[in-house]
Amino acid sequence: MTTLVKYHALGNDYLVADPALGAPAPGVAATRVLCDRRTGVGADGVLYGPLPAPGAAAGPQETFDVRVFNSDGSECARNANGLRIFARYLSEHGRTDREEITLRTPGGDVSVRPGSPDxxxxxxxxxxxHHSPATGDGAELIGVPLETEPGTTVHATAVHNGVPHLVALVDDATAELAARIGPGIVAYAGFTERPNVELLTVEDRRTLRIQIWERAVGYAPASGSGACAAACAAHRLGLTDSSVTVIMPGGTVAVEITEDERVLLSGPVSLVGRVTLADAFVSRLRAEPAR
Known part of the structure; x- marks a missing residue:
């Protein structure tokens, strides 16, 4: 039998596809089938791992390899909510007993404290x-006016840590505004990289409110990486303190920017359940070559 484990974090739900539980390596079509909310299991993405690490010792570990796939089948270098989910999965399923672990991803190594249900x-x-998505020469884009449509100009700040983000400061971040101007920012002709977009409203020096338009999935009710990008932009613009609460339609998280400019994201993670896949369904997934 093939079993997947589903978790939820901040409006994002991910399926953990553990090779030890018979999960096949995701391909583009297989990931789309799994994540479909009517004909599949339903999720924002798939976390494939832990992958075998050369020379790893038996028993609880502190370093794990994982790959993150979006619901459209594209591979993500890393995803903050997804990696927090994966760390909690490892902790709750006896794969580690460490208070802090390292996750190795195509976007680099990250340190995670799995926490507990409480x-x-x-x-x-x-x-x-703050490297601009418009260039590859390391130029920064901070508080620059950007016309998103005739008569609408936002002040944009680029934030990058493996995935490009563009944070647009607006008076009132709404889902309607994100849907109206988000696609145009993602597809902006001057960008060589398509960024995720966060519309940012600063409530006070310790509170932010954002709406998100992601390059791969469109409107998103929440994003850990998006919350971090918004916090980084607001702090760089001198609008907030180093520790802020970021409010999104899908939930609220805490973001801290340390003295050495490292970004820490904290928030809840909860188990949804275990899913046993039918043999015919698994055969359909295995027919798609893994990436």
């Missing part, structure tokens, strides 16, 4: 830059 899971996403 405490937050915290991820250290390291330092972020």
């Amino acid at each position: 405490t937050a899971a915290t991820i250290d996403l390291g330092p972020w830059t």
